[in-house]
Amino acid sequence: MKVLFIGGTGIISEAVSKLAVETGIELVLFNRGQRQEAIPDGVRLIRGDIRDTAAAAEALRGESFDAVVDWISYTPEQVQPNIELLRGKTGQYVFISSASVYQKPATHYRITESTPLANPYWPYSRDKIACENVLLDAYRNDGFPVTIVRPSYTYGDTSIPASLNSWRHPWSLVDRMRAGKPIIVHGDGTSLWTMTHNTDFAKGFVPLLGNMNAIGHAFHITSDEVLDWNQIYRAIGKAAGVEPKLVHISSEFIGALSPDHIGGLLGDKAVSVVFDNSKIKSFAPGFTATVRFQQGIERSVRSFEAHPGKCTVDAEWNALMDRIIGAYQSSLPMN
Numbered sequence: 001m002k003v004l005f006i007g008g009t010g011i012i013s014e015a016v017s018k019l020a021v022e023t024g025i026e027l028v029l030f031n032r033g034q035r036q037e038a039i040p041d042g043v044r045l046i047r048g049d050i051r052d053t054a055a056a057a058e059a060l061r062g063e064s065f066d067a068v069v070d071w072i073s074y075t076p077e078q079v080q081p082n083i084e085l086l087r088g089k090t091g092q093y094v095f096i097s098s099a100s101v102y103q104k105p106a107t108h109y110r111i112t113e114s115t116p117l118a119n120p121y122w123p124y125s126r127d128k129i130a131c132e133n134v135l136l137d138a139y140r141n142d143g144f145p146v147t148i149v150r151p152s153y154t155y156g157d158t159s160i161p162a163s164l165n166s167w168r169h170p171w172s173l174v175d176r177m178r179a180g181k182p183i184i185v186h187g188d189g190t191s192l193w194t195m196t197h198n199t200d201f202a203k204g205f206v207p208l209l210g211n212m213n214a215i216g217h218a219f220h221i222t223s224d225e226v227l228d229w230n231q232i233y234r235a236i237g238k239a240a241g242v243e244p245k246l247v248h249i250s251s252e253f254i255g256a257l258s259p260d261h262i263g264g265l266l267g268d269k270a271v272s273v274v275f276d277n278s279k280i281k282s283f284a285p286g287f288t289a290t291v292r293f294q295q296g297i298e299r300s301v302r303s304f305e306a307h308p309g310k311c312t313v314d315a316e317w318n319a320l321m322d323r324i325i326g327a328y329q330s331s332l333p334m335n
Contacts, residue, residue: 001210002026004063004090006050006082007071009038012096012154015198016069017043019206030059031072053081060089066210067092074124079131083138092145092215094208095135099152099220099275100125100268109192112276113150113218122263132218139216147208148218152275155296156198157303158310162236163229163269164254164261164321166314171304174240175313182247182325183237186265189230189248192272196223197296200289204277207284214283222275223289229269235294239301249328257324 008017008029020027021040029039033047048059050072068090073079079095086093103116104125117132119125138144155161160170164184177183204221208214227235230246237244251270255262281287304311 001066002028002064003209004028004030004065004068005071006030006068006073008069009035010071011156011159012151012198012201013069013071014038015156016202016205019199019202020209023206025206025209028063028065030056050082050085051078053085057085060085063089065090067094069094069096069209071096073131075127076130076134079134083135083144087142087144090145091212092147092210093135094147094149095131097128097132097148097150097218098125099150099222099273101129101132101150102273104267104271106271106273109272110274110276111220113220113279119267122267124263125267136216145215147211147214147216149205149208150218150220151201152194152196152220152222152273153269154196154198154201154222155300157300160236160297160300160304161195162233163265166317169312169314169317171311172314172317173236174301174304175311176318176321177237177240177242177244180242180245181318181321183233183244184254184321184324185229185233185246185248186251186254186270187229187248189233189246190228191270192226192228192274193232193269194222194224194226194273194275195232195293195296196221196289197291200291203289204280204284204287207287208280211283217279217283219280219283220275220277221280221287222277223291223293224275224277225289225292226274227293232293236297236301238294239298247325247328249324253328253331254324257327258320 003025018040028044030046050056101117102111104119117129135146139146160173166172201221251265
């Protein structure tokens, strides 16, 4: 197969790119070429910006693909031009959505692909839902060959996944743990969650490429391992060689002091979810996630330690954590 990835060098997509090449797919990436180190050998790069529709059309002139994967569209305004750009050039258009699109608050903890889509807390999720609607309308009305994939929290060697961490400087959480500083866990830490290693996600994703039976369908791809957030943070601490000092603070309190966290907490991680992966397993026979979180996070920590230049710390994020903890402790009744 010949497959185009729009993007293809992010935390999730770099693992998929590697597995796609290993399975014999002729892989082409369309991106700005800013992360050359994440491009596997044998992959052809078309350097460009998909948002510049005229330039993208020229760059893709004469090209055709068995499948195109859009890793980097987040709004309907970004998706719509891609439909016109790629119509007739691909047998399948795979849109990367998000598992955060599922109903919040949930009426049932177990999530299937038929769970309603509704998230009043997070604009990011509502935009992804709107993208799905645009694409499904194009499928129903014009036969545009769309497949939708909804990753949940997926991590790899370059990330330290948590509900509260610095996105640009993920080592910050480990550094804070090792410094003996208190670590915020939302709620009481007992809500259920699933962490998925990017290499496991790739094993479920690659069989969908060029799979005509997947057109018109939506899938989530996650691990079957279910943990609560206390377990997740303690696993990170164990990988870092320390027992983290956990401080439990309600998501509402955190959101009141840091509104940017409302969507990611109340619209996602504060809600218990257990994903039913029966559908992806029926389309990708043999798919099983095998990297348990303790194994995966130990790999992540060792990877950072092997590259000291990546062990950067976000002072602004640290200050925010201290400010939230200070405000919480001040709110407690005096004995």
